[in-house]
Amino acid sequence: MDVWFDVARNLEARLNEAAADLGWDRDVFEPAVRTADPRFGDFQANGVLPYAKRNKQNPRALAEQLVENLGEKKALAAGIDVSIAGPGFINFKLTPTYLLNWLRQFDSEAHLQRDAGKRFAGRTWVVDYGSPNTAKQMHVGHLRTIIVGESICRLLEFCGAKVIRDNHLGDWGTQFGIILYGYKHFLDPEALARDPLEEFERLYKAANARCKEDPAALEEARAELVRLQQGDPDAVAIWEKVNQLSVQSLKEIYERLDVHYDHYLGESFYRDKVDTVYRELTEIGLAEESEGALVVFHPEHPRFATQPFIIRKRDGASNYATTDLATMLYRVEHFDADGIIIVTDSRQNDHFEQLWLTTRKWFEATGRRLPEFQHVTFGTILGEDGKAIKTRSGDPIRLKALLDEAVERAFAIVTEKNPDLPEEKRREIAERVGIGAVVYADLSQNRTSDYIFSWQKLLSFEGNTAPYLLYACVRIASILRKLPAEQDTPPENASAFETAEEIALARKLAAFPAALDQAVTTLRPHFISLYLYELAGAFSSFYNADRVIVDDPAVRARRLLLCRRTLMVLQTGLHLLTIRPLDQM
RNA sequence: GCGCCAGUAGCUCAGGUGGAUAGAGCAGCGGUCUUCUAAACCGCGGGUCGGGGGUUCGAAUCCCUCCUGGCGUGCCA
Incomplete structure (x- = not known):
């Protein structure tokens, strides 16, 4: 059939x-x-x-x-x-027979992918996500763009697209004047060797404080910025070192999250590409002078007719509108992108709407191919009081500290539940469970909702959480480990599903494509989370109701088939969410 | 002022391109480990889907309006 x-x-x-x-x-x-x-x-x-x-x-x-x-x-x-x-x-x-055949046919991640991959075959997407400022620690606010962005990449890839992961670093802002000043006056080389981002942040704060009370310092910081922009070798050398060390530190966290970029083309990469933007937009009559700046208005738009898109500041400097326009062009010309996705919080909606309106007119006027564009947004992070997040000291919570705490708490639980495992194994499990929990907490809710930061929620290991899904994987792995080789029975010997729990689980498995479709159509990974949670729930009910390793070979065969497919689909789904599965915990 | 987003159980959230009796988790109460990992399973209680109007055979979902909160709105990103 x-x-x-x-x-x-x-x-x-x-x-x-x-x-x-x-x-x-x-x-x-x-x-x-x-x-x-x-x-x-x-x-x-x-x-x-x-x-x-x-x-x-x-x-x-x-x-x-x-x-x-x-x-x-x-x-x-x-x-x-x-x-x-x-x-x-x-x-x-x-029917139970149809379900049985479905499970026989779709027997591996590769076979699921073969059909799913027809959707975007031959299409290239550039996904711009993460994009932190250099010389700063990442905080919880960066979690969503990284996790949502990576998951979207994996969804698109699974559906057949070629995906280019680009980290559009904020590595060319006005903040560098202050950092250069700090670097020259307050640098502690030992601290730099220990933790570069920590030291850069200290330098920035120290320099910023000095600039506020001492006009001479402020003047010097401005001069540093000018020097950098003019290509002064000294300033450029420090700037390069700061960026190089920053990216190195960022990668440590990306590595823990299993995120790997193809490119780190930050704002600085586009600094010699902005003149084209000024020239072309002026030539086609899109950009005009206003209050000393070069801006774009959109007369047909109710708001952007008067709210300008500023592409060159009064002082002649570029800003992020300029570099974003240059970036759109580069991605189409250099990567031949069919689609561009940018993942940022929803406060930047106006900016990206203006960017897209401007890009469309620009590309049309210059006869360029127009890519598909999606601004994937997510809610703002709020504190537990519902207001913008802030710790008592006013510093945001660091991403590294969050991950460390999650892993530590997971370690305590693994040790309690499974004290006989060697410590090394428990550490390994804790890393996956802890980080998986943080990632899942983020991906399990609709990305457009505001994000209420809660230690309790992000570190939760009960209920609809990554550990729940991982636990289902572990129980299946355990059954397969304990299955005597001579009792293994191939799917061909399976009889049709009979018990309510068997049928519910089989139906849930066959519903994977629908969940995938929903997630990829809307670029909302939480549809995968929701599905996996329901799948794990159906499995847990089945596990409690029906014994797998039983004497009847036909019954054993069909239950083993359910176990193997459940594990396969769970692993496939977890992978789409950037969570690494386990076989023991 | 204008615009965008949100308001669903005590708390945190699904469901929102209209469909059948609005669902989970946490918290509360009660059960289930001599048998494949109890980070689990089973059951119970819990709702003017912010208010009001409208469209429809049918509205949490679409439209209008009001209330509340968050954010954006010319030189940060």
């Missing part, structure tokens, strides 16, 4: 064909296939109701015609029960 990878999409196609056969107006009829409440089936098509309403016909009768046509043409794969309910819902329920 042939099974479909994405049942919902195939049902939609078949329903459309049947509707065409019946002479229905295809511009009006929309099958509207959704995942259904399990009580009714696996999928439901709701499209008949509005269509009948519009044509003033009996919805139930139309649903019957449609279903009959599906059956007559045998267009519907055998093994899917179709029924009509209520006023005209069409319910589709996968």
Whole structure:
């Protein structure tokens, strides 16, 4: 029996064909296939109701015609029960046999990927995420862009796209005048060797404080910035050292999070590419002088007709609008990007809307190909009081400290639950569980909501958390370890699923493509989290209700099949979320 | 002022491209380890989906309006 990878999409196609056969107006009829409440089936098509309403016909009768046509043409794969309910819902329920065949066919991550990968095959996406300022420690605020961005990269890759990961560092700001001043006056070489970012931050604070009370210092810091921008070898050497050490430190954290960039093309990379932007935008009449600055207005837009997009400051310097425009061009010309995704918090919405409006007009006027553009946003981080986050000292919570604490707490729990494991093993487990918990806490909620920072939530190891998913993996791994070799039974020997828990788990497994579709369409990884949580829940119920290693070989075969596929799908999903699975904890 | 986002159980959140009785976790209460890891499972209680109007056979979901909070709104990013 042939099974479909994405049942919902195939049902939609078949329903459309049947509707065409019946002479229905295809511009009006929309099958509207959704995942259904399990009580009714696996999928439901709701499209008949509005269509009948519009044509003033009996919805139930139309649903019957449609279903009959599906059956007559045998267009519907055998093994899917179709029924009509209520006023005209069409319910589709996968039979145990269909589910069994689905699980036999999709037997590895590679085989899931082969079908999923048809979606974006041949397309190139540049994803811009992370993008911290150099010479500063990353704090919790950087977590979302890193984690959400990486997960989006993995989703796109899984769906067949070529993905270029670009870290657009803030390495060329006005802050460097102060850092250069600090570097020259307050540097502690030992501290620098110990922890460069810590030292740079201290230098910045010390220099900033000095500049505030001493006008001469402020003057000197400004002079340093000018020197840097003019290419003074001394200033450039220090700037390069600061950036080089910064990136090195950043990579330590990226490594722990399993994030690996292809490029670190920061703002400084575009500093010799801004003249093209000024010239072309002026030539095509898009940019104009206003209050001494070079700006772009969008007369057709209610707000941007008067709210300028400033691309050159009054003092002649570029700003992030300039470098972002240059970046758009570079990504299309150099990487041949079909799509560009930028992941930042939603406070920058105006900026990116203006950037995109401007880019569109610019590219159209100069005959360039226009890429797809997505500004992927997320909410602001708030403290537990619901206001912008701040510790008592006014410093944000450092990402490194958060990860360390998560790992430490995980270590204490592993030690308590599994004291017999060697310490090295417990450390390894704690690293995965702790970091996984932090990552999952972030990815399990809808990215557009504001983010209430809570130690308790980010370090939680109970309920809908990474440890819950990892624990399901561990229990499966444990079963497979304890399975005597002569008791292993291949999927061909499996009988059809019978118990309520078996069937619920099998249905959940076959729903993976629907979850993937939802996540990648909306670029919202939390749909994967939600799915994995439900999958792990279905497995846990199954695990408690049905013993796997039993005497009956046919029953044992089908339960082993469920275990192996559950593990495979969990691992696939965790990988999409940038969480590394475990086989022991 | 204008604009964007949000308001769902005591708390933290799903569901939001309209569908059937609005779901989880945490917290509370009660059960389940001589059998594949109890970081688990099973059960119970808990709701004017911010208020009001509208569209619809059907609204947490779409439209209007009001309230509350956050953010943005010319030289930071």
